[in-house]
Each structure stands twice: as C-alpha cells, then as structure tokens.
Amino acid sequence: MRALFTTQPFTGSFLPLVSLARALVAAGHEIAVACSPSFCPTVASGGFRCVPVGLDFDSPEAHAAFAPLSDLPAGDAQTAWVWEHIFCGLPAERLVPALAALHRTWPFDVVVRESNEFGGCLAAEALGVPHACVAADPYGSAYPRRRIFAGHLAGVRARLGLAPDPDGASLYRHLYLAFFPRRIVPPGEAVAPTARFLRFVLGDGTNDDTLPPWVDDLPSSPTVHAPLGTVFHREPKLIRAILAGLRDEPANLVLTVGRDQDPTQYGPQPPNVRIARYLPHGLLLPRCDLVLCHGGFGTLMAAVSCGLPLVVIPLGADQPHNGRRCVDLGIGQVVEPAAATPEAIRDAVRAVLADPRFRHNARRLRAESEALPGPDHGADLVERLVAQASGANAPEPASR
Numbered sequence: 001m002r003a004l005f006t007t008q009p010f011t012g013s014f015l016p017l018v019s020l021a022r023a024l025v026a027a028g029h030e031i032a033v034a035c036s037p038s039f040c041p042t043v044a045s046g047g048f049r050c051v052p053v054g055l056d057f058d059s060p061e062a063h064a065a066f067a068p069l070s071d072l073p074a075g076d077a078q079t080a081w082v083w084e085h086i087f088c089g090l091p092a093e094r095l096v097p098a099l100a101a102l103h104r105t106w107p108f109d110v111v112v113r114e115s116n117e118f119g120g121c122l123a124a125e126a127l128g129v130p131h132a133c134v135a136a137d138p139y140g141s142a143y144p145r146r147r148i149f150a151g152h153l154a155g156v157r158a159r160l161g162l163a164p165d166p167d168g169a170s171l172y173r174h175l176y177l178a179f180f181p182r183r184i185v186p187p188g189e190a191v192a193p194t195a196r197f198l199r200f201v202l203g204d205g206t207n208d209d210t211l212p213p214w215v216d217d218l219p220s221s222p223t224v225h226a227p228l229g230t231v232f233h234r235e236p237k238l239i240r241a242i243l244a245g246l247r248d249e250p251a252n253l254v255l256t257v258g259r260d261q262d263p264t265q266y267g268p269q270p271p272n273v274r275i276a277r278y279l280p281h282g283l284l285l286p287r288c289d290l291v292l293c294h295g296g297f298g299t300l301m302a303a304v305s306c307g308l309p310l311v312v313i314p315l316g317a318d319q320p321h322n323g324r325r326c327v328d329l330g331i332g333q334v335v336e337p338a339a340a341t342p343e344a345i346r347d348a349v350r351a352v353l354a355d356p357r358f359r360h361n362a363r364r365l366r367a368e369s370e371a372l373p374g375p376d377h378g379a380d381l382v383e384r385l386v387a388q389a390s391g392a393n394a395p396e397p398a399s400r
Contacts, residue, residue, distance in 0.1 A: 006120030009039030053098035088152035095119025245342030295319035309358035
C-alpha cells in the first residue's frame with residue numbers, strides 16, 4: 001500500500017502525523033509526505049520521503065497573499081482569516097493539481113491529511129481514492145467547524161468540478177484519527193462519526209535523540225520546562241518575563257527559544273536556569289515536574305503523555321481553547337498574555353507545583369491515554385479503509 005500524507009508547513013501540524021506514518025512503515029507500507037517545498041527539510045529530518053508540491057510558503061507570492069494577516073489583531077479575527085485564506089484558500093487549491101500529477105507517477109492508495117490541510121481530501125475525492133484525517137488540535141476534532149470550512153471550500157470545489165458539499169460531510173467521511181483521550185474534547189461538542197481515539201506517542205518527528213550533558217547537572221529541585229512552540233516562540237518580552245519571574249525560584253527552569261533564535265541574547269543566567277534552542281520532549285519531559293507553555297496542541301499532549309501539569313499562556317490559534325480545557329480538566333492554570341507579568345507567572349507556577357491535585361489529574365489523563373489503542377491500530381484502520389475502497393476483504397482490526 002502507498003499512503004500519501006499531506007500537511008500544512010508547520011511543525012505543530014506535521015507532528016500529529018508522525019506516529020501513524022512510522023506505524024505504516026513498520027507494517028511494510030510505502031509512504032511519502034507532500035507539503036510546501038520550504039518545509040521539506042523538517043519532514044526529511046524525521047527520515048521521511050518528502051515531495052515538494054503546491055504553494056511555497058517562503059515564496060514572494062505566499063508572502064504577498066498572507067500579508068493581510070499581520071494587520072489583524074490576535075484572536076478570533078486572525079483565526080478566522082487563517083481558516084479561510086491559509087487552510088482553505090490558495091494553498092489548498094494549488095495542492096490539488098500537484099497531487100493529481102503526483103498520482104500519475106506514484107499512484108497512492110490513500111491520502112492521510114492533518115485536519116487543517118484540505119487540499120489532500122479534495123485531491124483524494126477528485127482522484128477517487130479514500131482519505132483519512134488526523135487531528136492536529138483537540139478543538140472538537142474540527143468536526144463542529146465543518147460547515148465553516150465547507151463554505152470556504154465551495155468555490156474551490158466548483159472549479160474542480162466536484163459536487164457541492166455545504167455540510168462538509170466529505171471532509172471527515174472516511175476515517176478520523178484523534179491521538180488523544182476522548183475526555184479532552186469538551187462535553188457536548190460534536191465529534192465526527194468516523195472518529196477513533198488513539199494513544200498519543202511522545203516524539204518530535206526528528207531523529208534527534210540526545211540531551212546536552214548539563215541536564216544531568218541540574219540542581220535537585222522541581223524542574224519547569226518552558227517551550228513556546230515552533231510558531232509563537234519569537235516573543236522576547238514573554239521570555240524575559242518568564243526568566244524574571246522564575247530565575248530566583250527554588251526550581252530549575254529549562255527554557256527553549258527555537259532553532260532560529262540565539263539563547264545568548266538573554267544574557268547570563270544562574271545555575272538553575274538553562275536556555276537552549278531546542279531539546280527533544282521525549283527525553284526531557286520525563287525529568288520535569290511542570291510545563292509552562294503557550295498551549296499548542298503538541299506541547300499540551302506531550303505534557304499529558306508524561307502526566308505533567310501545566311501553566312498555559314495562550315498566544316493564539318487553538319491555544320485559548322486548549323488552556324480552558326486544561327483548567328476544566330484540573331491539570332493546569334492559565335495566565336492571560338496581557339497579564340503575563342513576572343509576578344503572575346511566578347504565582348501560577350508556585351500554585352500548580354504546590355497543589356497535588358493538578359499532578360493527580362494530569363496522571364489520570366495520562367492513564368486514559370495509555371489505555372487507548374496505539375498507532376499500530378491506526379495503521380490497521382487505514383489498511384482496512386483502503387481494502388474497503390478497493391472492494392477487497394480486510395480483517396477486522398484486533399482492538400477498538
């Protein structure tokens with residue numbers, strides 16, 4: 001079987017695909033990842049074949065098309081613009097003919113897309129191949145937003161000669177894989193009928209598998225890890241507030257600023273504070289006691305998978321929603337960005353570390369995740385989807 005994965009060119013979008021892709025490879029299948037050319041080095045760093053297709057997000061054309069985003073205030077207006085113009089706009093439309101051309105030379109049997117990438121499912125529908133969707137955030141498994149997305153995609157569908165789909169039924173028709181516990185979705189929020197909840201596997205999508213020696217030399221204290229993701233990490237004011245709030249605390253602070261940032265710009269630090277560009281979560285988080293972050297989906301699930309409580313400073317996208325869920329689930333507190341002073345950050349970290357209920361609730365959620373079927377079951381479900389589409393008989397996956 002050949003499986004083509006499609007993703008928005010952001011690390012947080014790509015990472016939810018990684019464990020399923022590796023499970024399919026382990027099962028003997030051939031995979032490739034199709035994405036913006038400028039994102040291919042990130043995909044290749046995980047050992048995956050990357051096919052550069054569609055709109056290059058680093059091109060002058062893309063910069064001009066996305067320029068209006070910078071003039072919008074952070075919040076709902078910005079999010080709505082991203083949904084319409086990035087998720088469902090020019091990138092999706094450009095991807096469809098590119099994938100049709102790829103199918104002629106490398107005929108894939110299934111498309112597996114992350115939930116914020118829509119060119120893949122449009123191409124699959126046009127080509128008559130099935131597609132699976134993998135959740136890139138826990139926001140109701142994206143299903144409640146299907147009519148919004150369908151409205152944005154209506155013009156693209158018409159230009160491709162596809163039948164109208166005002167309800168967005170085609171977007172989640174075949175298979176929806178959510179690598180998180182069902183309880184993360186808010187009560188009463190609709191979930192796609194095709195959804196299957198699977199165990200999150202901690203990993204970063206690369207082959208980096210070492211920690212610097214200084215990690216072993218940290219003082220014996222609670223350890224707080226403060227990552228700000230791969231999009232929202234360029235926030236020097238917030239980073240300085242975190243440093244000012246926690247550098248004198250009786251705790252270790254391990255702060256990462258991103259591969260494209262210089263840790264030395266923040267000056268010398270005391271022995272309990274370390275600043276790095278990047279550290280692999282799979283190795284670092286088991287040594288930590290709390291995660292202080294922006295509330296991105298990948299970081300949230302990494303913390304959950306280690307049973308760690310959180311302090312969330314939501315900066316945009318799905319992060320306010322994720323922060324609220326942390327509060328509702330009793331696994332963390334939220335500090336609003338406008339109120340993220342050193343004192344407020346320090347108070348929140350102290351409160352979460354001091355109250356054992358946060359860690360208890362986080363460990364309970366981790367246990368729920370660990371009880372779910374793993375990525376190998378996701379691979380079984382994709383195999384079955386392809387077999388059903390081809391009319392072949394496939395064995396029922398062993399676990400549900």
